[in-house]
Amino acid sequence: MSNEVESAQVSDAMEVAQLSSLAAVDSHAGSCEAEMPSRLLNDAVRSLPYHVVKDLLSIGVCSRCVLRILGTEDHIYCHSSFSQSMLCSVLEEVTGFKSECDFQFCSVCLGVLQLIYRDDKETLVKMESPNDMALVIAELVKKEGHQIDGFSLEVSIPQFILENESSLLSGMKKRYESEPWLQERLLSKCVSVKDVLKFAITKPLETLLDTKASASSFRIRLAYTHKMAFGNSVERNQGFKRRKIGTENGLQNVNDESVVANKDCSDYPTNETIAVTGRSSLKVPIDKVSEPCHLVYLCYRTHIYLCGRYLKYSRNVSQTRWIIDEERMGEASVEEIIGSNILPMCRGDNYKFHAAGREDIDVRMLGSGRPFLLEIQNARQVPSEETVKEIESKINGLENKLVGVKNLQVVGSQGWTLMREGEAEKQKQYCALVWISRPLEDEDVCSISLLNDMQILQKTPIRVLHRRSPLERKKIIYWMKIERIAESSQYFLLHLCTQAGTYIKEFVHGDFGRTQPSIGSILGCRAEILQLDVTDVKMDSE
Template sequence: MYDADDIFITVELPKSIYIRHRAMQLFCEDESTILGSSSEAIDVKETIRYMISERLSSACNVEMTGDSEMRVDVMFGHQESATEHLFLFEREKSSVKLKTFRKKGVIMTTGDSKASVLNELAACSEDEFRADTSCPPSTVSTKAEINMVTMKRASLFVGGRYLKLKRNISQTPFVIEGRRITEDSVAEIIGEPIKLITGCDSYNLVGSGREDSDVRMLGNGRPFYIECINPRIKKHSVEKIQQIQKTLLEENSSVQVYNLQIIQSKDTSIIKEGEEQKTKHYCALVWFSQLLTEEKLTELNNIGKQEMIIDQKTPIRVLHRRAPLTRPKKILSLEIKHIEGHFYRVRIESGAGTYIKEFVHGDLGRTIPSLASMTGTTADILELDVENVSLDFPPPLSTIQC
């Protein structure tokens, strides 16, 4: 059940209706000439749409508008006249070649779309048309039937920021050749309770970037929105949406959300538009094959106080899905502190799109410079956390208690 206040009806009629409408137009023209009075063929499609609209409006107590976000598509079929339009494609001047095939014992035709029929009908001269059809069209003995009714509604968008407190959780379901690589995903942990209250067919999570499955998302969280496809329920109180984040908190979920709220479609543009402007803060646990001297640490930290441009070739680990390019990226700040032994805490602020893991280990020389090349050692990143994504999204809700 949809909670829409208004709807828009579309009607798709059998292709033969366009042939029959043309035949009736010609018949009315003939009658007008003979009788000396004017008459027109009724627009069957608009008549049927009006009849359906009136009944639905009365039965469902909704308004019929031309700009409604709720659309009902009604498709009619009529087997008896199903082939009446095919003569259009058998003409020598036809630009469309039909293909026929058998499916479950029934002969099917492709290429005779509504657009093709209307184009061929426009190109068919009156003499050709009269030669292959009767005016008025012949009567039929069966009624048209409703083959399909589909209901579609504009998407609902829910935005917020998420925290991923544990590792080995992908942002979206991670499946390779039918096998799940990670058990959980951020999209499902947040999206399933949203799907439950909206009754949507499906949902998509769009984040302002994404962290690897083995990387935590901490700090102020990552901006995201979930698009609910064809939602049945769109009218939700602020409290009902906030209850989702409260429930995740009470259940001590590995994914938390805050500032969760319904947003407008136009509000989602900042997620993509801000992709190249945002900066990110990272904290990494790094192992170096050799101990770094105090002099080297001081040198690196001094370098890290200035913006640094690095050249990154597409990392080996993503070459299967990204073009092999070299891209300049920004390291805005760098700070390294010794923990113990060969272990160091590294904090990095970078521009958008920087591959931090590759900046640390160098990716076999594909990232220049890297921490490995700057220290003259082998560097390996053991843990990585995102601590901040600097994008102002969504608007804060003062009523939310995190």
């Protein structure tokens, strides 16, 4: 669990670094408005090899992909105010070339950077600029009622897009290998489709949501899929191992030399190879695209955790919801009482209840209480300290008084890890009402109190053999003390502290000799346990 959390944090930090590494575009934001965006684009486009731009446009590569593949300085094409039509117009004006082919969707990014996609109703959606997409996302966040102080933007695209790009770069390297611009631009400055889209919509999103992109627990995810991806991916990867894509300056470089080097385009089988005829003859094995990607917007928060200790005052309440043959066992459960009161305050989708061990339904949990952790899924609101106190007071003030909580607080996922790590090492204290078949003597009281750190051997109890493996377990009884009950010679209270996992009921009556020694065998008589309370659970971390 801790490794997963650490990996997620590292991933978030890398995403923030990726966005920061493109921050040069921000320096142009003000000048774009004051000095005209076309001027900046014109300067960038004039530095490109015109014949290559023409070749790429001719095979259906969209304007943004042309500019990013050729490593346009300062990544100006990422700016959120630039529409696809504006980029296309500047390219055609500067190069003097207009593609005669009618490519509706980019043959490399499949429409992702053209901001064209099909939604969940299969409607074709076309957006003018990244600002439009940011507006759709912001409205979704507000519609779902999320309260946020930051966000992490994630984009997932079909592997098919990376394969298309790898094929294109391989073909370009083969065709233009003798030209000096190749090493300078193609193999060092190409930014991935995901990074271009993320940066283009991050700034307007920050403005619309009035918060900054960061390593946040609130995630905005753009999930792109394509029906061509699976079939073609299988064909194209036959005989080839997938290689890890390298990074440079925090940006994913999909054209890393390890991906495109020494890869003959003819190795890839295709349905319809697009090629530029004439002097340039740039042949690349990518399919003409007839459909854009399918896009799903997802807004969610990673799990939040509330921990504390619960007390159970009833002998007819289970720890978790207990149903047998569609019939509820007990009148309620700790899980439901706590979860049903916390979930609405967090406005989450669901919850999961975790505890450091469990007690039987007829056993009360008293004293300091048992540690628990409540995992809230997709919480739209993280409760403040004041709200948490209100929740605690509400649970403790319920009329039925079945369950109580203490020390309730919001914690990170490390709370779950610490609770599980401490579970195996914890000590538990009990108070048991015991009956024996003969009168209790003073010698019995003394002999029991002298037994410290006593090791016992317990076979799996008969009452749980139907659901537990038949094992022998060594457990430790750290100390015991007998408290007499006035006017009763055969009833007494047994206070004891044991190692976690000790079966207390069986330690008292012996379970037909399956627990050795037991209170019955120590006192040399029959012993029965009538009631049991847990009075303390000591964690190793405390």
